[in-house]
Amino acid sequence: MASNARTYIAKILKEGVGYVGGQWVRAASKREFEVVDPASLARLAMVAEMNDEDTRIAIAAAEAGFKDWSRTTARERARALRAWHDAVMREQEVLAVLMTAESGKPLGESRAEVAYSASFLEWFAEEAPRVVGSVDSGVGSDRRLVTVRQPIGVSACVTPWNFPMAMLTRKCGAALAAGSAVVVKPAEDTPLTALALAWLAQGIFPAGALNVVTTSRAGAERVGAALCDSDSVRALSFTGSTAVGQWLYERSAPTVKKLALELGGNAPFVVLDDADVELAAACAMASKMRNAGQTCICADRFIVHESVYGDFIEALLLRMRGLRMGRCLEDESANLGPLVNSRAANRAADLIAQARDVPGTRISETHVERVADLGGFNFVSPTLVEVPLDRIYQTRCWTNETFAPIVAVAMYSGPDDRALAIANSDPTGLAAYVVAGNLARGWRLAEKLEAGIVGVNEAIVSHAHANFGGIKQSGLGREGGSRGIDEFLEDKYICLGGLDSS
Numbered sequence: 001m002a003s004n005a006r007t008y009i010a011k012i013l014k015e016g017v018g019y020v021g022g023q024w025v026r027a028a029s030k031r032e033f034e035v036v037d038p039a040s041l042a043r044l045a046m047v048a049e050m051n052d053e054d055t056r057i058a059i060a061a062a063e064a065g066f067k068d069w070s071r072t073t074a075r076e077r078a079r080a081l082r083a084w085h086d087a088v089m090r091e092q093e094v095l096a097v098l099m100t101a102e103s104g105k106p107l108g109e110s111r112a113e114v115a116y117s118a119s120f121l122e123w124f125a126e127e128a129p130r131v132v133g134s135v136d137s138g139v140g141s142d143r144r145l146v147t148v149r150q151p152i153g154v155s156a157c158v159t160p161w162n163f164p165m166a167m168l169t170r171k172c173g174a175a176l177a178a179g180s181a182v183v184v185k186p187a188e189d190t191p192l193t194a195l196a197l198a199w200l201a202q203g204i205f206p207a208g209a210l211n212v213v214t215t216s217r218a219g220a221e222r223v224g225a226a227l228c229d230s231d232s233v234r235a236l237s238f239t240g241s242t243a244v245g246q247w248l249y250e251r252s253a254p255t256v257k258k259l260a261l262e263l264g265g266n267a268p269f270v271v272l273d274d275a276d277v278e279l280a281a282a283c284a285m286a287s288k289m290r291n292a293g294q295t296c297i298c299a300d301r302f303i304v305h306e307s308v309y310g311d312f313i314e315a316l317l318l319r320m321r322g323l324r325m326g327r328c329l330e331d332e333s334a335n336l337g338p339l340v341n342s343r344a345a346n347r348a349a350d351l352i353a354q355a356r357d358v359p360g361t362r363i364s365e366t367h368v369e370r371v372a373d374l375g376g377f378n379f380v381s382p383t384l385v386e387v388p389l390d391r392i393y394q395t396r397c398w399t400n401e402t403f404a405p406i407v408a409v410a411m412y413s414g415p416d417d418r419a420l421a422i423a424n425s426d427p428t429g430l431a432a433y434v435v436a437g438n439l440a441r442g443w444r445l446a447e448k449l450e451a452g453i454v455g456v457n458e459a460i461v462s463h464a465h466a467n468f469g470g471i472k473q474s475g476l477g478r479e480g481g482s483r484g485i486d487e488f489l490e491d492k493y494i495c496l497g498g499l500d501s502s
């Protein structure tokens with residue numbers, strides 16, 4: 001499979017290029033940066049190291065692309081998105097291999113992500129013709145209050161490495177459906193899938209409607225600043241860390257952009273006293289171990305009632321031990337890969353080390369020898385950290401989103417509101433989970449949880465159909481669903497007067 005990925009890269013990518021104005025272009029500086037397989041650190045490709053100058057060129061290309069694209073009919077946009085969807089699904093297998101190569105995630109997860117990514121293109125193809133305004137005739141016979149919905153214009157999409165395709169299609173699918181043009185900046189760890197998507201989009205959209213500006217970590221701030229500082233960029237959609245989101249928010253203030261920010265969470269996972277423990281453990285695994293714990297909606301803080309605590313820990317540890325850790329490009333049956341890079345792996349090691357220093361914590365690591373067998377690299381052993389309830393706020397893997405296969409669990413006693421208070425005591429509010437035997441109890445808790453997304457007896461909650469986004473410090477706006485397209489539209493109110501001839 002590794003050779004598959006390389007053949008595909010060779011087929012689609014001239015090395016060292018980004019995609020601007022419908023052309024494959026080198027960086028103004030002529031510099032490039034390396035993309036590696038996180039499971040082995042083997043080099044996969046060199047990609048253009050673009051900077052602020054390249055970004056301004058891409059914005060100008062998007063302005064030109066916007067002129068053509070915004071004039072198309074909604075039905076034409078729907079057909080184009082559908083064609084992109086079909087192209088992605090035709091190449092599903094190689095795209096999945098490419099994604100596993102640069103992100104390290106299990107191949108089964110990559111295959112599922114390609115289909116999930118394509119589902120956003122299909123969804124927004126269907127949404128495009130449903131963008132309609134309104135007419136209000138209620139204020140008097142001499143006038144009509146008309147609202148037309150217009151594409152916002154050039155939109156910047158800054159995407160993360162954990163879902164390198166799905167986050168791109170979720171943003172660009174919505175923007176393009178609205179008639180807006182986009183400049184995408186993919187994450188430095190995973191630019192190849194973004195370039196592959198652009199390659200598949202060639203000839204479908206007018207030149208400049210979709211642009212991809214690649215840059216290394218060191219260059220991200222310059223590119224980000226150029227996007228924020230531009231008056232032509234009217235919307236910015238970002239998925240990533242809270243710190244970078246806050247920086248983009250602040251930097252966008254002078255140009256007063258419309259922002260959609262999908263930032264970090266620290267999701268509570270509440271197991272009530274009447275929960276089915278096997279279901280709770282299965283949901284915990286599905287949420288926590290997906291992409292080795294590197295999703296924004298991964299369960300993070302497990303709040304488990306004392307009456308089911310022992311059984312839950314036993315069921316969970318059994319499943320954690322059963323995970324097959326491996327280099328996912330070589331081992332198709334592996335369901336746990338490495339973390340994306342050494343920064344992530346070192347951070348996970350620091351969180352576990354800090355938890356060891358907290359009195360009363362109990363730590364179970366399940367794959368220590370396997371990590372050594374695999375040569376270390378960015379592999380992190382799935383780790384269960386049991387934290388005494390009175391020490392949770394001293395334990396960093398409790399107070400921080402871990403983005404690693406670390407399960408922090410605390411035991412509570414008493415009524416459901418005790419669990420609710422712990423769950424809500426965090427400044428973030430992206431996802432939350434409840435496992436309950438009595439659905440009415442689960443529902444009541446779901447309504448009181450401070451999160452934009454709640455799973456009740458269900459851990460897989462992301463769908464193209466759903467409005468995805470957070471509250472509190474987890475962000476602004478919604479993606480996907482019926483609301484996702486709104487981020488790339490402006491409402492214009494036109495008052496049509498002089499209608500009363502009598």
Ligand code: ADP
Pocket residue numbers: 158159160161185186187188216217220221222223224225239240241242244245247248
């Ligand atoms: P992580 O720490 O998990 O990599 P980040 O929030 O740093 O998450 O990265 C998400 C995306 O934001 C990536 O595409 C990254 O390159 C980008 N990024 C990081 N810093 C900036 C910045 N100052 N401006 C624009 N994009 C940035």
